[in-house]
Amino acid sequence: MDAFHKMLVRLYEETGGKENIDVDFVDLTKKEGYYPSIDSIVSHLKSESWITESRPNIVRITHWGVAEARKVGTGRPDAARVVERESRRMLTETRETAVLIEEFAAAPSAERFTAVEEKVAELTRLTKAIREAL
The missing domain is CATH 1.10.287 (Helix Hairpins)
Known part of the structure; x- marks a missing residue:
């Protein structure tokens, strides 16, 4: 699983799959150790329409993001x-x-x-x- 999918799955876990919950992506990436790559991760997830960004680094998962996280999450967990x-x-x-x-x-x-x-x-x-x- 690549870094983008790992962060998407973590976002999914953090929100419980609900699309109306804002998450501070800075805190999430720091916890997972991906903070240096936060800009590229956010831009990639936004380009795939898996997340939306209401304020800088405050994100919400979209229904496409929920579907992708579920699809990726069905694989063998690390x-x-x-x-x-x-x-x-x-x-x-x-x-x-x-x-x-x-x-x-x-x-x-x-x-x-x-x-x-x-x-x-x-x-x-x-x-x-x-x-x-x-």
Whole structure:
């Protein structure tokens, strides 16, 4: 994915796909590390009619931009995003697993142990997904 599409997808994520939200493109490009190229990125995105600019570097995504971001976003996400997403999911699953283990320890039953096993299996799947992305 090139820098233009990465910034378009970030803009799409920032706006939630809504066309009526103004976004400070300077802040967005600084976060993503593309600030030195902001002028060329904005001019390219405007030339493709993916964004409009109401004030200098304050942009809105257009419906064409939304469509392009969705199209590009359906591809395989880059490894850093996969690791970030799966790590957050793993943290949540770990907390839920701890609660289930405490419940099982307080009142052991086959049903509660099955729930613990399912959570551990999910943690194993998440671990494999993170390992593959690294």
